Amino acid sequence: MNRSLLFLGLVFAVCSACLKDHIIDPIDVQQESYIIPGNTFFPEGIAYDDKQGVFYTGSIGNGDILKVDVQTGASSLFASGAAQGRPTCNGLKLDAQGRLWVCGGTQNKIQVLNPDGSLLKSWDLTAFAPTGFINDCVLDGQYVYFTDSWNKHIYRTSVAPAQPGDMEQWLTFTDQQIPYTPNAVNANGIVITPEGGYLIVVVSSFGKLYRIDIQHKTISEIQLDAPVNAGDGLWLENGILYVSRNAVNRIFPVTLINNYSQGSVGSGFGDNLLFNTTMAKAGPYFLVVNGQLNRRTGPNQPVLPFTVSRVTIP
Helix, strand or coil, X not given: CCHHHHHHHHHHHHHHHHXXXXXXXXXXXXXXXXXXXXXXXXXXXXXXXXCCCEEEEEECCCCCEEEEECCCCCEEEEECCCCCCCCCCCCEEECCCCCEEEECECCCEEEEECCCCCEEEEXXXXXXXXXXXXXXXXXXXXXXXXXXXXXXXXXXXXXCCCCCCCCEEEEECXXXXXXXXXXXXCEEEEEECCCCCXXXXXXXXXXXXXXXXXCCCCEEEEEECCCCCCEEEEEEECCEEEEEEHHHCEEEEEEEECCCCEEEECCCECCCCCCEEEEEEECCEEEEEECCHHXXXXXXXXXXXXXXXXXXXX
């Protein structure tokens, strides 16, 4: 055999072995249901860290954020709502630096936490609107976008490696563009398309989806063959938009076509969900928050303990 070829073969074998040693196997999501402690926690948002094998979920009731191990189910307090001036907590997202972006719900605030749970920065949005409902967010690598369920705005700030930028009222729209119902949950879940061209937003009160062109800020309704009322959290993958419909207790796939301008709503899935709010993908599963927000007031008490369910994606 040619000595050069033999040498190259040995180098390839050694390098392959080195690469194999550094491949990290995916972490198993071992529990079918994860217990969230606390009788008044009422979880809402969720973010999954596949490197650590943990998810974060926040409380509507007191703003606490828990960290939960997907293998053992063990939970710990990641960040105290009271200590960080956060009485309530909605949508959560992790950025590439491992920082956790926190939607402040009806407190009309936004926060971002360091990977150790300490508070990095907080924005009070009363300068834009005296009241607001910051519900969900999505990142594209450069910016993070936020929905406001009460006001016809999309907020945005830069995702800088060191200190995030100022918050801007990036988009304002009219009732003709995206209709809102007074005193209701309107714009809710939000995702970004893989190529980064569009935002997709669900309006819970009307069961409609809207496509927002990021470059031109144009808005168009996605034509659906059935409404997705009570749409909450969203997840977009391989041309399918998964819509968590809280009042229906199911997740519905919407197959999007023609540059996200049309969609066909499929059959719902997910057993024994309880007013499911948001979800995060973990391997072949969704981790789905059983928020039970419909039981915060009124005669019906929440089913305890609160849980996050592992749901197989069809």
